[in-house]
Amino acid sequence: MxxxxxxxxxxxxxRPLILGGVEIPHTHGxxxxxxxxxxxxxxxxxxxxxxxxxxxxxxFPPGDPACKDINSLEILEKAASLIREKGHSLVNVxxxxxxxxxxxxxxxEAMQANIGRALGLPxxxxxxxxxxxxxxxxxxxxxxxxxMAVAQVD
Ligand SMILES: Nc1ccn([C@@H]2O[C@H](COP(=O)(O)O)[C@@H](O)[C@H]2O)c(=O)n1
Ligand SMILES: C[C@@]1(CO)OP(=O)(O)OP(=O)(O)OC[C@H]1O
Numbered sequence: 001m002x003x004x005x006x007x008x009x010x011x012x013x014x015r016p017l018i019l020g021g022v023e024i025p026h027t028h029g030x031x032x033x034x035x036x037x038x039x040x041x042x043x044x045x046x047x048x049x050x051x052x053x054x055x056x057x058x059x060f061p062p063g064d065p066a067c068k069d070i071n072s073l074e075i076l077e078k079a080a081s082l083i084r085e086k087g088h089s090l091v092n093v094x095x096x097x098x099x100x101x102x103x104x105x106x107x108x109e110a111m112q113a114n115i116g117r118a119l120g121l122p123x124x125x126x127x128x129x130x131x132x133x134x135x136x137x138x139x140x141x142x143x144x145x146x147x148m149a150v151a152q153v154d
Contacts, residue, residue: 003050003151005042010144020111021073026102037072046151047079076118094127095149
């Protein structure tokens with residue numbers, strides 16, 4: 001089965017920028033109740049969606065004090081454990097970050113390692129790509145970062 005995930009967070013000054021559990025040097029971080037790791041959120045929704053489970057807001061309710069500044073790698077761990085509990089196995093995930101800045105590909109291997117560890121996948125089964133939005137729209141105006149992801153589950 002295949003799952004699809006998408007998320008977007010706006011930039012906010014004074015927050016660290018966390019993507020795939022990696023702190024990436026930048027002028028702004030992303031706003032959110034959690035650590036706002038847009039990449040991990042999109043991947044978690046793809047994993048959950050592959051077996052028809054409700055999305056991350058069901059398991060980690062927006063605004064829940066228990067989720068304040070939560071490390072989103074924990075969300076990935078939860079999604080992967082639900083897959084195993086239901087008798088399935090995760091095959092791979094693939095994601096694209098959409099960001100005008102910063103350049104994120106220099107951090108690809110660190111993100112693959114973190115996400116792979118959280119999901120129980122080897123790094124080569126964690127695809128991470130990035131593109132700018134060619135200066136178009138909100139992403140092009142550097143107002144935030146979006147991510148989309150797919151997951152394959154047997
Ligand atoms: N935030 C980003 C965006 C892009 N990259 C890398 O740059 C390549 C070219 O991007 P275009 O949008 O101009 O096609 C892209 O393929 C990525 O390798 C990046 O690292 N971080
Ligand atoms: C994990 C949660 C918890 O508040 O994180 P947020 O930072 O609010 O991020 P969002 O992607 O808007 O929604 C998911 C939430 O469930």
